[in-house]
Amino acid sequence: MLRLHDTATRTVRPLELRDPGQVSMYVCGPTVYDLPHLGHGRYALVFDVIRRFLLFCGLDVRYVSNVTDVDDNIITRAAAQGRTEAEVAFEFEIRWWEAMDALGVLRPTVAPHATEYVADMVTLVAELFDRGIAYETADGVYLNVEQVDGYGLLALQPLESLRIGARVEATDEKRSPFDFAVWKKAKPGEPSWDSPWGPGRPGWHTECVVMALDLLGEGFDLHGGGRDLAFPHHENERAQAVALEKGFASHWTHNGWVEVEGEKMSKSLGNFNSLTDLLERSDPRAYRLLVLRSHYRSPIEVTAETVADAEKGLERLDALARRFALDDLLARAPGGFVVLGRDAAQQANGAAVERFVAVMEDDLDTPGALAGIFELVTRAHVSADEGRDEEAAALASTVAVLCAALGLALRAETGEVDPASAGLAQARDEARAGRDFARADELRDELVARGWTVEDGPTGTVIRR
RNA sequence: GGCGGCGUGGCCGAGUGGUUUAGGCAGGGGCCUGCAAAGCCCCGUACGUCGGUUCGAUUCCGACCGCCGCCUCCA
Known part of the structure; x- marks a missing residue:
């Protein structure tokens, strides 16, 4: 069986399956407010390869990856561009799938959208509230992490040590600096849904819990994403599940960073950190x-x-x-x-x-x-x-x-050959047959100038792009 | 301040207590070829620094230096 590093235990250990022969995995997807960057591409590829390898080993894989289509970044972007949040999300989701297709990343079994799950999220928040673990403030509903067993598991350090370096906003009504919003009250003009706490939208960390539990069920096998998601995002997902006494991910796996020419990534390379751009060039x-x-x-x-x-x-x-x-x-x-x-x-x-x-x-x-x-x-x-x-x-x-x-496609084809180039290749074969090598070399140069790579095969000149 | 990771031959990048190498790219030599290309063969004797453990360390331990990241939205 596949052994993978598990962030929660800091060990490499076998991926244990809840249901024999069937893998359930959840990978945090993009927030669609901009073009995908290289880091998105890396996590998508890493978990695509994990999925493909499990398939290769004969297992069924249910792969759920969400699309966050409501969030602060989208709201900001929409305001800046004078468009609606839905327009922004729609555009960049399209760009996302274009990039994924170009990379050869398999489409998720299910790709749920946050906006489809708001009602379920309200239910979850209400339950947290009823249990006394979440509380209301002027701007939202927060979960009190001090009431969650083992908070800090994925941060790889105890709650106390997290506190030392934490930046706490002075005006914060939060009971603990690491308490996080499970519901955000809407400001005028922001997209909103009704809730017992007034109009608002769910906190980012809530959607993945709700969708993972709905689409994969309790105790699913693997939860993954980029290293930076371990804390606080995954930590907070887990905190909600623990608070609700629900079994969550059995295994947590995170991939490493992408670095671009040291620190000045986008400066010296223009848009090189855009995945879309890399795929084009x-x-x-x-x-x-x-x-x-x-x-x-x-x-x-x-x-x-x-x-x-x-x-x-x-x-x-x-x-x-x-x-x-x-x-x-x-x-x-x-x-x-x-x-x-x-x-x-x-x-x-x-x-x-x-x-x-x-x-x-x-x-x-x-x-x-x-x-x-x-x-x-x-x-x-x-x-x-x-x-x-x-x-x-x-x-x-x-x-x-x-x-x-591994999802790596092989190319045996040589590219479409236009009649003129084919003619040059044929002429070259004729020249070679007549041992007129000067002419043959001339023709090769001409083909090269047209952008072809020229090789002599057993059957004569082969050109390819 | 707390926590974590990394430092391998020209470059990228694995790995291991010693005897036999990762692998790729680039470079050098050779074979093949009309010449090339592709392909094949051979080559470089690397493991941040200083100590320690050991018969023996790049691999274990410690210190140090350097780089990076997390603790805040982030893949």
Whole structure:
């Protein structure tokens, strides 16, 4: 079984399933008030890979990831742009899914919206209120964290030590500095819903509790997100569940940061920290490879260099795909899901698959998994060079299967060739046949000038983009 | 102030108490090729500093230096 780091216990331990054969996971989704950034892309990729690996291992996965479509940031953005909150949320949610699709991130099984759950959230807040754990202030309803057992579990430090450095606003009516809003009273012009405390909107930390419990049930298996969500967001989700005496996530997993050229990320690189922008200016698969190349809990550096480096790694995989005419298994699979599970893959090259599974099960060691895949690439070429075609084909197809398990698409196609370029390629073959190499080289230069990469294959000139 | 993480060869990035290497990219040499490209083979003898434990540490312990993050909305 997959062993993953669990933030609550600070250990790597097996993911224990509530229902055998069935994984229930909740990953905190975006607040849709702006374009997704690189950090969004990383968490989405990390948990996509966890999901795909579990699928590869033959498990059913119910993957719930929310969209926060009401929140302070959206309100601020809408006001600044003279639009409604709904318009802002709608626009950026579209941009979000565009980016996810480009990254090859599987759509969640369910992607609930906060605004669809307001009534349930009011019910939850009322219950917290009735239990005396939440209290009303001038601007909302707060949960008193001092009444929650084990508060500070995910912050990885006791409540007392949190207090020392806490910044407490002087005007705060809060009973404890870490008390958080479960309901925010609306100011004039803000979107609002009715509640026993007057018109308002739910606090951010409330939506995930309600939606996770509704869509996955108590005691679901895995809750994930970026490292920064551990505290206070996940801590506060958990606090509400504990206050209500409901079983919540069994396992908490958080991924590390994205760093962009040190501290001056956006300054020197323009919009480079926008995921949308990165996806436009590089092969979208490169970001997946870049993310997979380091451990999910380590910080990663995203620079023009590391992205270019990843693109070259991709080229090596694609070259194998071309040589062996490997199918892009993801393109053929319905919904981009892994089609070949572990059992089927076993037939390709059992030892390699077992090694892959072993390293992946060890806290998602994707760098190790990639190392194994690249070794298979070399072995496939060697086998083919030495004429062991069957073995070579098996090795190459193993590469395809394992790449698919990681969500990495392989490209064997060479791109659409226009008639003029095809003509040049043919002319070059004719020149070469007549041993007019000067002419052949001229034609190659011309093709290169048109943006093609030119290779001589067994059947003549092959051009590709 | 409290807490946590990191520091590996030109770059990215794993890993381990010693004997055999991660892997990728770049670079050098060779094979193949009309020349290239792709591919294959070979090469660099790395582990922040100072101590300690040990027969032996990059890997364990301690101190120190440096970098980063969290404690506040944040993936």
